[in-house]
Amino acid sequence: MPASTKRQTTGTATTKAGASSARKTSKLTVSRPELLVDGSDAAFRALVHDLLAFSARIQDIRNKFGRLLDLSGTSYTILMSIAHLQHGEAGINAIADHLHFSGAFITTEVNKLVKAGLVAKVTNPEDRRRVRLTLTPEARTQLDALTGIQSPVNDMLFPLSAEEFQMLGQIMSKLVVSSDQALHLVDYLALQAKVAEG
Known part of the structure; x- marks a missing residue:
């Protein structure tokens, strides 16, 4: 075997051995036994990476849905939440809790939707200091038209x-x-x- 080939083969073997040694001596990123497989956190790391990949893709889909309505992905999500929470009428706090955002953030985003003519604010009859949010007819028309795209995409997104x-x-x-x-x-x-x- 030529010397150069020997050096290359030896180098590859050394690299593999080094990588194996590094894996054996690497500190675990989790300690709960339920998250370890044969004492390794490799399955946990793979799960995290899959979750990150899925999260990125679902966000991209949300953004694309939003762009079809000339909205950001966040504005689209808020609009959908208003449409489906409490029979199409919800308060700021209900939307914030549902989406796990702060009330201040939701208020800012809702104001954009109001300005775009997609959301209307009405006084809450039970507490006149608060407002309830409802979709405008224009918003309902746009969301109804979007279901022709949403439905098959969501069906494919969750083959469960x-x-x-x-x-x-x-x-x-x-x-x-x-x-x-x-x-x-x-x-x-x-x-x-x-x-x-x-």
């Missing part, structure tokens, strides 16, 4: 059985809550690390 769909809904509700807690935890731990360095 009824059981899988129900299970996914329960899991996602649980993960939304835990992700809020994780956000607070990462801020706390980052602050603690800075304090320790100081």
Whole structure:
């Protein structure tokens, strides 16, 4: 075997050995046994990457739906929420809770929809200090027309059985809550690390 080939083969073997050694000595990114497979966090990392990829794609789809109505993806999502919450009439707080956004952010975005003629504000008869949001006829017409695209896209996006769909809904509700807690935890731990360095 030529010397150059020997060096290349040896180098490849060394690289593979090094990578294997690195995998063995890498610290785990999770510690809960339920998230480890044979003592490895590889399956967990693969799941996170799949979730990131799915999240990016579903956001792209939302943005495309929005652009069909000359809206941002966020404005489209808020418009859809107003359409489907409380029979097409909802308050700022209900929308904020449903979408996990702050009330201030929803107020700003709703004002854009009002300006675009897609949302109307009406006084809440139960509390005149608050307003309720309702779709304008123009918004309803546009959303009705969009269902011809939404329906087949959403069907393809979620090729699940009824059981899988129900299970996914329960899991996602649980993960939304835990992700809020994780956000607070990462801020706390980052602050603690800075304090320790100081």
